[in-house]
Amino acid sequence: xxxxxxAEADGTTKPGHHKRTYxxxxxxxxxxxxxKLPKETLALWEKYGADESDDKESFQKSFIRxxxxxxxxxxxxxxxxxxxxxTAHSVRDRLIKRxxxxxxxxxxxxSKRVYYLSLEFLLGRxxxxxxxxLGLKDNYGGGIKELGFTMEDVLxxxxxxxxxxxxxxxxxxxxxxxxxxxxxxxxxxxxxYTYGIFQQRLKDGxxxxxxxxxxxxxxxxxLPRLDVVVDVQFCGSVNRYTDEEGHERYAWEGGDTLQAxxxxxxxxxxxxxxxxxxxLWSSKPKRQFDLTRFNEGQxxxxxxxxxxxxxxxxxxxxxDNHMVGKELRLKQQYFxxxxxxxxxxxxxxxxxxxWSNFPLQVIMDKIHTHPTLAIVELQRILVDLEGIGWDExxxxxxxxxxxxxxxxxxxxxxxxxxPMIQYLLPxxxxxxxxxxxxxxxxxxxxxxxxxxxxAKLSIxxxxxxxxxxxxxxxxxxxxxxxxxxxxxxxxxxQTIFKDFIQFYGESKxxxxxxxxxxxxxxxxxNPKLSELITETLGSKNWLKVNLHHSI
Numbered sequence: 402x403x404x405x406x407x408a409e410a411d412g413t414t415k416p417g418h419h420k421r422t423y424x425x426x427x428x429x430x431x432x433x434x435x436x437k438l439p440k441e442t443l444a445l446w447e448k449y450g451a452d453e454s455d456d457k458e459s460f461q462k463s464f465i466r467x468x469x470x471x472x473x474x475x476x477x478x479x480x481x482x483x484x485x486x487x488t489a490h491s492v493r494d495r496l497i498k499r500x501x502x503x504x505x506x507x508x509x510x511x512s513k514r515v516y517y518l519s520l521e522f523l524l525g526r527x528x529x530x531x532x533x534x535l536g537l538k539d540n541y542g543g544g545i546k547e548l549g550f551t552m553e554d555v556l557x558x559x560x561x562x563x564x565x566x567x568x569x570x571x572x573x574x575x576x577x578x579x580x581x582x583x584x585x586x587x588x589x590x591x592x593x594y595t596y597g598i599f600q601q602r603l604k605d606g607x608x609x610x611x612x613x614x615x616x617x618x619x620x621x622x623x624l625p626r627l628d629v630v631v632d633v634q635f636c637g638s639v640n641r642y643t644d645e646e647g648h649e650r651y652a653w654e655g656g657d658t659l660q661a662x663x664x665x666x667x668x669x670x671x672x673x674x675x676x677x678x679x680x681l682w683s684s685k686p687k688r689q690f691d692l693t694r695f696n697e698g699q700x701x702x703x704x705x706x707x708x709x710x711x712x713x714x715x716x717x718x719x720x721d722n723h724m725v726g727k728e729l730r731l732k733q734q735y736f737x738x739x740x741x742x743x744x745x746x747x748x749x750x751x752x753x754x755x756w757s758n759f760p761l762q763v764i765m766d767k768i769h770t771h772p773t774l775a776i777v778e779l780q781r782i783l784v785d786l787e788g789i790g791w792d793e794x795x796x797x798x799x800x801x802x803x804x805x806x807x808x809x810x811x812x813x814x815x816x817x818x819x820p821m822i823q824y825l826l827p828x829x830x831x832x833x834x835x836x837x838x839x840x841x842x843x844x845x846x847x848x849x850x851x852x853x854x855x856a857k858l859s860i861x862x863x864x865x866x867x868x869x870x871x872x873x874x875x876x877x878x879x880x881x882x883x884x885x886x887x888x889x890x891x892x893x894x895q896t897i898f899k900d901f902i903q904f905y906g907e908s909k910x911x912x913x914x915x916x917x918x919x920x921x922x923x924x925x926x927n928p929k930l931s932e933l934i935t936e937t938l939g940s941k942n943w944l945k946v947n948l949h950h951s952i
Contacts, residue, residue: 523573526559690704
């Protein structure tokens with residue numbers, strides 16, 4: 402390969418031997434890179450490449466290797482938790498092989514990808530789920546028994562990943578499991594919470610909340626991508642200027658810059674080699690340590706930027722009963738969607754296809770109103786960074802997003818103060834005002850002389866201060882709005898979103914009923930019942946299709 406310097410995503414260079422591509426190598430690029438490689442090198446990779454067999458003996462060999470090299474332990478000082486760690490790393494080895502093959506296949510085929518944006522992924526324990534989906538439970542169970550442990554004791558050592566709280570997160574996990582099982586090319590995007598939401602303990606009949614230190618003993622199911630770093634901007638100002646072609650343009654300048662670090666979590670499908678990905682972002686400062694202030698004895702100020710930055714991904718749903726908490730929540734939401742959009746757009750641009758193809762390659766499902774700023778961010782990228790006209794860009798945006806509403810309770814009507822958005826995201830607030838103006842002009846043209854309807858549909862709530870109605874923005878910026886059950890889909894049309902029916906009609910609002918994965922909630926949770934169903938139906942096909950339709 403060429404030894405020329407390699408350009409990094411941030412514009413810096415480093416001595417080059419190979420080029421890091423974040424995920425996958427395009428078909429054209431793959432052929433070029435293979436052609437550069439000496440035949441001897443290719444032969445060695447084919448000979449010694451990862452070849453992890455799934456039989457009992459291969460697992461035992463892998464288990465002992467991880468005990469001695471990964472954990473630096475021996476036969477004399479291994480306990481149940483160490484056995485869990487070694488088993489998890491052994492399974493992860495097999496997951497990574499499938500993950501690499503899956504990502505490369507999806508890149509070569511270049512098919513449309515599903516991007517699932519959720520602040521929560523309540524994955525539960527991963528080891529048992531991975532063993533079942535990969536068909537390794539029996540071999541690993543027998544292998545671990547011969548090594549002096551029981552699978553039940555090993556499975557009990559795993560700590561739940563503190564990445565979700567309730568139904569929203571569990572649904573996201575079930576969807577990712579189903580997408581992997583049905584061989585869809587899909588990615589999930591979320592945040593890597595350092596302390597989860599909280600750990601509950603009861604004292605004298607009252608709930609006491611503590612941080613959830615779920616990462617204290619590392620997480621074997623995540624792959625740190627410390628070279629996948631995205632700069633995320635806050636505050637600053639907007640500069641209006643005229644470009645060389647005489648077009649009015651806007652540049653978002655100054656302010657604070659944080660960094661989003663990627664962590665990947667492989668999600669295996671059941672009975673398939675398809676292994677998709679959830680990419681979680683962790684927040685870091687651009688500068689972690691101020692040596693000058695430290696040497697001056699200002700120790701807290703020396704790490705102030707680090708503390709401020711890491712607060713963004715410290716916990717799920719920071720308390721927003723005060724303005725500081727509200728600001729942190731808004732920063733958390735934008736940090737997440739900005740990093741995710743950068744990643745998605747970068748992946749699309751590798752295909753070298755025209756922007757008009759973007760909705761043909763990308764579908765983004767916004768779960769709840771939390772990722773709604775992604776609509777504004779994509780419009781900003783297309784108009785400000787890619788130089789696409791407003792109308793063309795907005796057509797791309799609205800064809801790309803779908804919106805899933807989860808509740809008709811007040812939490813569904815998330816609002817943010819306009820002054821707060823103007824301070825943290827000045828360019829985005831300008832874009833929101835423009836989106837609202839053009840939308841209301843269309844409403845006025847379709848249904849003239851109805852000021853009351855305009856006020857009800859407006860993205861901006863005219864109060865003191867003004868508020869941005871995120872659910873309204875999510876509807877206006879999406880081509881489909883979905884409920885979570887047939888009844889719920891009807892209720893949102895009859896209650897919280899009934900005014901939008903007057904303008905859009907019912908065709909934009911549809912129902913894609915939610916469900917749970919039978920693999921975890923039946924096959925894994927109740928193996929005997931699973932065996933009975935398989936015996937009655939005569940096959941295990943029901944584990945890969947809709948259970949209701951199978952029966």
